[in-house]
Amino acid sequence: MFTTNEVLPEDLVIQILLWLPVVSLLRFKCICKSWCALINGQNFINKHLLHNQTTSNKNRNAGFLLIQRQKSSNDHVFSKLQYESLEILSTQAVPSQYFGIPNHAAINIVSSINGLVCLDLNMITYVESLISLRGGNDLEEQDNS
Amino acid sequence: MSNTSENPNPSSSSAKITLKTSDNELFEVEEAVAMKFCTVKQYFEDEKDNDVAARGSSTVIPLPNVHSAVLARLISYCKKLPQSNAVADNHEEEETKKKERKQYGTPGDLVDLISAANYLDFKEGLEFFNQALADHIQNKSVEYVRKFFGIKGDFEPHEEEKYREEYAWAFEGVDED
Numbered sequence: 001m002f003t004t005n006e007v008l009p010e011d012l013v014i015q016i017l018l019w020l021p022v023v024s025l026l027r028f029k030c031i032c033k034s035w036c037a038l039i040n041g042q043n044f045i046n047k048h049l050l051h052n053q054t055t056s057n058k059n060r061n062a063g064f065l066l067i068q069r070q071k072s073s074n075d076h077v078f079s080k081l082q083y084e085s086l087e088i089l090s091t092q093a094v095p096s097q098y099f100g101i102p103n104h105a106a107i108n109i110v111s112s113i114n115g116l117v118c119l120d121l122n123m124i125t126y127v128e129s130l131i132s133l134r135g136g137n138d139l140e141e142q143d144n145s
Numbered sequence: 146m147s148n149t150s151e152n153p154n155p156s157s158s159s160a161k162i163t164l165k166t167s168d169n170e171l172f173e174v175e176e177a178v179a180m181k182f183c184t185v186k187q188y189f190e191d192e193k194d195n196d197v198a199a200r201g202s203s204t205v206i207p208l209p210n211v212h213s214a215v216l217a218r219l220i221s222y223c224k225k226l227p228q229s230n231a232v233a234d235n236h237e238e239e240e241t242k243k244k245e246r247k248q249y250g251t252p253g254d255l256v257d258l259i260s261a262a263n264y265l266d267f268k269e270g271l272e273f274f275n276q277a278l279a280d281h282i283q284n285k286s287v288e289y290v291r292k293f294f295g296i297k298g299d300f301e302p303h304e305e306e307k308y309r310e311e312y313a314w315a316f317e318g319v320d321e322d
Contacts, residue, residue, distance in 0.1 A: 007256075007294055007295040008256060008259060008260065008294070012259055012260070012263055012275075013294065015271070015275050016259070016275045016278050016279050016282075017279070018275075018279075019275055019276045019279030019280075020279050020282070020283055021283065023314075023315050024282070024283050024284070024315075026312050026315040027286075027287060027312070027315045027316055027319070028287065028290060029308070030287055030298070030300060030305050030308050030309065031287055031290055031291055031296055031298065032291070032296050032297065032298055032299050032300070033299050033300065035296070036300075092314050093314075
């Protein structure tokens with residue numbers, strides 16, 4: 001209904017982007033080089049983090065993180081659960097090929113903060129399954145290495 | 146800043162300020178509403194300081210960057226302000242607020258509202274409409290957002306392809322354009 005649809009100046013675009021969840025920002029990094037540089041910049045990252053902690057946005061992103069194995073593929077997946085209803089909002093595979101997480105290992109979430117997740121790999125379990133595969137008995141040696 | 150719309154005795158604070166938009170329409174608004182726009186407030190106070198004979202009701206403040214259709218919506222938003230700014234404390238409330246934010250027009254309208262709120266230095270309004278626009282583009286495709294903001298993609302096709310593969314999960318579940 002309005003006559004003009006002018007494109008917004010950069011400082012206003014930044015203020016809009018601060019309201020977006022990380023998944024949208026990741027997608028929008030390939031909009032153009034300047035958006036990519038902006039979203040990757042330490043200044044924007046700090047602002048976005050602060051914004052999420054101090055505004056009404058807080059509840060939008062609150063929730064629980066769950067790690068489980070998919071029955072079909074036996075792969076580890078992260079699921080994000082809604083704060084009150086515990087409804088699963090999104091599920092994402094743990095990118096094991098990048099972090100070298102062996103498929104046999106048991107993984108526990110120790111803690112998470114600001115999008116970083118600390119995982120506990122139960123290496124004894126891993127070693128045990130490895131040994132059982134090889135039929136060996138060098139558990140002590142493996143555990144200490 | 147005082148709470149305007151809940152005033153039990155409007156006649157006591159019924160000083161009006163007249164705002165003149167870019168298309169030469171005059172809006173007579175309560176002083177307390179107009180004072181939410183810091184640009185107007187500044188102008189108004191400067192006028193007072195200058196001790197111009199015209200005071201209060203007879204002051205006309207020109208807003209050459211704001212169209213009447215945009216100003217009407219900003220004023221209507223101002224009048225609802227107290228409820229709108231309450232913090233949502235659960236998912237349902239957040240959904241209700243999202244719907245409320247959707248009522249202020251098409252995404253194109255939101256761009257105009259954001260520009261106007263920015264020009265008027267109307268902080269609460271700017272936040273509200275920024276959030277409304279973020280709601281709108283949150284699940285949109287890269288192509289949609291480029292078109293919306295008038296941006297031309299400048300990555301080499303193979304660079305973009307590589308990125309999309311690496312972050313494939315961020316490109317899932319995107320809305321239709």
